[in-house]
Amino acid sequence: MQSASAQSASTAACLTELRGRDLLSSADLSSEQTSALLALASAVKQGQVRLDLSGKVLGLIFLKASTRTRVSFSVAMGRLGGQVIDLDPSVTQVGRGEPIADTARVLSRFVDGLAIRTFAQAEVEDYAHWASVPVINALTDLEHPCQALADYLTLQEVFGELPGLTLSYVGDGNNVAHSLMLCGALLGVNVRVGCPPGFAPDDGICKRAQSLAASRGATVEVLHDPVAAVRGAHALYTDVWASMGQEEEKETRQQAFAGWCLNEDLLAEADPRAIVLHCLPAYRGLEISAGVIEGSASRVFDQAENRLHAQQALLAALLGGV
Numbered sequence: 001m002q003s004a005s006a007q008s009a010s011t012a013a014c015l016t017e018l019r020g021r022d023l024l025s026s027a028d029l030s031s032e033q034t035s036a037l038l039a040l041a042s043a044v045k046q047g048q049v050r051l052d053l054s055g056k057v058l059g060l061i062f063l064k065a066s067t068r069t070r071v072s073f074s075v076a077m078g079r080l081g082g083q084v085i086d087l088d089p090s091v092t093q094v095g096r097g098e099p100i101a102d103t104a105r106v107l108s109r110f111v112d113g114l115a116i117r118t119f120a121q122a123e124v125e126d127y128a129h130w131a132s133v134p135v136i137n138a139l140t141d142l143e144h145p146c147q148a149l150a151d152y153l154t155l156q157e158v159f160g161e162l163p164g165l166t167l168s169y170v171g172d173g174n175n176v177a178h179s180l181m182l183c184g185a186l187l188g189v190n191v192r193v194g195c196p197p198g199f200a201p202d203d204g205i206c207k208r209a210q211s212l213a214a215s216r217g218a219t220v221e222v223l224h225d226p227v228a229a230v231r232g233a234h235a236l237y238t239d240v241w242a243s244m245g246q247e248e249e250k251e252t253r254q255q256a257f258a259g260w261c262l263n264e265d266l267l268a269e270a271d272p273r274a275i276v277l278h279c280l281p282a283y284r285g286l287e288i289s290a291g292v293i294e295g296s297a298s299r300v301f302d303q304a305e306n307r308l309h310a311q312q313a314l315l316a317a318l319l320g321g322v
């Protein structure tokens with residue numbers, strides 16, 4: 001066990017290492033860096049530290065809709081004394097198809113960081129390759145690493161220590177599930193993904209998460225039985241069955257996911273102290289029942305608020321405000 005001052009020195013060192021770096025995947029961070037970001041986010045939330053990004057500008061390039069991510073990044077930059085510029089694809093040349101190589105190099109002359117929401121993970125990787133400023137994945141089809149930071153901050157607030165807890169995600173093995181698996185593995189949380197056959201998370205991500213988890217004494221499992229997936233878990237998590245870009249599959253997915261609603265019966269199988277999480281937006285009556293999302297176990301609005309605190313910590317670390 002480290003002393004409090006040795007712990008805070010190692011937290012500070014982890015945060016300094018992140019200066020100038022990208023966050024494209026939850027696995028871009030080490031266990032120590034992830035824990036340090038959560039510690040900083042918690043301190044920011046409690047008003048124990050003041051971070052400063054005055055004079056810094058974050059560019060937002062969002063090719064998909066967003067409420068929480070867009071607003072929390074904007075407010076986070078404002079609270080840190082910086083500003084955001086919305087590079088709306090419909091009014092910039094981004095939507096016209098200017099090459100990423102050109103856009104990224106030009107924008108790097110103007111802004112101090114880019115938060116990008118798009119479809120292919122390869123696009124954020126391309127931006128990161130060409131940009132000389134940090135690039136943050138604000139959601140792709142593959143991952144949602146900023147969401148996972150807020151999610152584990154929420155779990156940490158409720159249970160104190162993360163290692164040894166079990167988080168069960170039920171539903172589609174999607175971007176949110178992928179980042180929860182990787183980030184949870186780094187934090188020593190056991191992650192179970194329960195999904196119908198055919199909707200499992202990406203195999204490469206599963207293997208990566210399993211190997212990261214093993215080095216922290218944790219496990220990552222994929223199960224095809226909802227009750228087995230949630231039994232005894234400390235957090236139950238779900239997300240939409242059809243993500244942005246999968247609108248045409250909405251109806252076939254609703255049939256495939258019958259029996260996978262996170263409802264009161266499923267919640268009764270979890271640990272009695274279990275909390276319920278959802279990244280939002282949610283469809284009540286599909287992936288989650290109205291009673292569960294509005295019930296006493298639900299922490300979904302604390303979780304949404306934590307996007308703001310986690311991203312202040314992240315921005316300060318990457319853009320040099322710690």
Ligand code: CP
Pocket residue numbers: 065066067068069070139147279280281
């Ligand atoms: N959870 C999340 O990323 O929400 P938005 O799509 O509203 O940003």
Ligand code: NVA
Pocket residue numbers: 139174175176239240242243244279280281
């Ligand atoms: N999986 C969802 C998350 C939305 C925040 C999607 O990609 O649409």
